[in-house]
Amino acid sequence: MTTPSIQKEICNCFAEEVLKKIFEELGDDVFSILVDESRDISKKEQMVVVLRYVNKLEFVKERFIGLVHVKETTALSLKFAIDELFARYNLSLGRVSGQGYGGANNMFGEFNGLKTLILKENSLAYFVRCFAHQLQIIVVALANKHLEICRFLKKYQI
Structure with missing residues (x-):
């Protein structure tokens, strides 16, 4: 039970059970997808996918459903x-009612971005830019221009 391969298998089993419960709660309702991409510490490209939906008690839920290694982030x-991940979990782009991404051009580019590719398949998958990402950009820009803000952020390790 302590070998890495056994521990990884146990984690995968737990993950599949959690995902099964998420998809049961989601049912046949519509949902939004939140996607972000980055490089991990070993310089491999990866994409994280989160589903956002309203449950039967009318609470907004955000559930992580996958971290996918990709060859490139085009x-x-x-x-x-995303198509492969959705196929694995029997999800349809036709049920996507919204999509949210950070500020990279590959995500929301008007002609070739991920947003546009999804809108071609589902014109109701409205796009909302990630506000957390916008806030981060603003804070970094302010910290670069104003020494006092930079000191404050460093002092409180924000």
Whole structure:
């Protein structure tokens, strides 16, 4: 039970059970997808996918459903990875009512972005830019221009 391969298998079993409960709670309702991409510490590209939906008690839920390693972070490769993830869990892009991403052009580019590729399949999958990402950009820009803000953020390790 302590070998890495056994521990990984146990974690995968737990993950599948959690995902099964998430999809039961979601049922056949619509949902939004939140996607972000980045490089991990070993310089491999990865994409995280979160579903956002309203449950039967009318609470908004955000549930992590996958971290997918991708060869590159072009809009086409991210779309392909989403299609594969959705196929694995029997989800449909037709049920997507919204999509949210950070500020990268590959995500929300007007002609070739992931947003546009999904809108071609589902014109009701409205796009909302990630406000947390916008806030981070603003804070970094302010910290770079104002020494007092930079000192404050460093002092309180924000």
